Structure formats: C-alpha cells, structure tokens
Amino acid sequence: DSGVTQTPKHLITATGQRVTLRCSPRSGDLSVYWYQQSLDQGLQFLIQYYNGEERAKGNILERFSAQQFPDLHSELNLSSLELGDSALYFCASSANRATAHTEAFFGQGTRLTVV
Amino acid sequence: GQQLNQSPQSMFIQEGEDVSMNCTSSSIFNTWLWYKQDPGEGPVLLIALYKAGELTSNGRLTAQFGITRKDSFLNISASIPSDVGIYFCAGQLGYGGATNKLIFGTGTLLAVQP
Secondary structure (H helix, E strand, O other): OOOOEEEOOEEEEOOOOOEEEEEEOOOOOOEEEEEEEEOOOEEEEEEEEEOOEEEEEOOOOOOEEEEEOOOOOEEEEEOOOOHHHOEEEEEEEEOOOOOOOOOOEEOOOEEEEEO | OOOEEEEOOEEEEEOOOOEEEEEEOOOOOOEEEEEEEOOOOOOEEEEEEOOOOOEEEEOOEEEEEOOOOOEEEEEEOOOOHHHOEEEEEEEEOOOOHHHOOEEEEOOEEEEEEO
16 A cells, blocks of 8 residues: 555546546655556656645646645546546655655556546 | 657566566656556556666666666566566656656566466
8 A cells, every 4th residue: 555545446427527536645745746547648647746836747638637735635637528538547646855756656546437 | 648668568477587678768867767567556666766877776676777868677587476567667857847757668568477
C-alpha cells in the first residue's frame, strides 16, 4: 500500500458526460501528480500541483482540469468525455520536493470507461 | 503524446536468467527513472538516476544513466517469478516549470518461467 488513495476505483460513464476523480496523497506530501495510461498512448504525465498551485503541465487536454485543495487532496475533472478518454488515471504524491517526480508514490488508479 | 523508445517490447525468460532492457531518447534528460507495474497496480519506482554515467543498484537491479544523457538501461540479475510485470523507463527534462514533466517509455513486459 503506497498510502495514496484514489476514488473511485472504477467509473463507467457515457460520452459527453463529466466526471471527477479524487486523490488523497500520502500524509505530509505536498506534491500531487496526475497521469493517464491508455493502450495506445501508454503512460502520459498530465499535470502536477504543489501545495495548492499548479507546478507543471504535461499532455493535459483543455477538456480536463485539476486542482489541489487546502487539505492537499486533489481532483481531476474530465468533461465532454469521448471514447478515447477511456484509460487508467493515476495519481502520485511526493514529499517536499516541488521540482522532481522522484520518490513519488502512485495510487492504484481509477479505471475510466466511456461508453 | 511523446514516449521514449524502450526495448525489448517483451521478454520471456527462465527463472535464474539475467535480463537487460534499455531506453533511448532524442532528448537530453536530467533524471532517468525506472518503474515496475504489476497488474491492477500503479507503477512503483525501482531506481532513480541523477547524473550522466551514474550506475545505481537496488538489490538484484542495476541501472545506468547513459553518458550522452539520452539513454538508460536496467539489468535484473538472477530473475525470479515475482519479477514478472511491466517495466517502464521515464525521463525528466529538467527542474521546475514546463520542464518538470516526466516522459515514459513504451514499457517492457517481462515473463519469468519457474
């Protein structure tokens, strides 16, 4: 158990809908990272937050957004969903190092299926 | 999205054999990371490399940061059944801002026959 909690574990929704994925980082970790894993694109870094502020952006679509709250949990919002958004979405957290992915621990992921 | 070239794509070996996989990029990285992912789980960091030429071990695992900073390899010695999984390399371009993003390799599926 990495200590990173993601909910829900599975999500099935229809095209055009909006969903919110939630991540609780390990206790004390200030950085949260979001990743997408799909069969055709592999693992892709989406976005990083550090202590409530956006720190780095990867291949995140404009239909997607994220935020980190004062209690350090994070949410990834996916809107106007398309079939191609079906994927595993991972959250990871790391301690105080705002600039590195090293020592980041991954959650078990949320499997999103868009039908 | 961008992915690093990782080879081989898959390996089927006997228990006790050594394994080698590598990752190449057209970009220079400041950090190389190696992860293992088990089915239904998130990736777990195995080794992190921070300097060109660096050779780092973690038990039976050894990884090196290429001198050109455009490649890295991972060796697993004396493989055991629990080594089964997908191994990913990842490179980080820099520190801070837009360069603070991780680019992953395409993955190597390792199967170990007892």
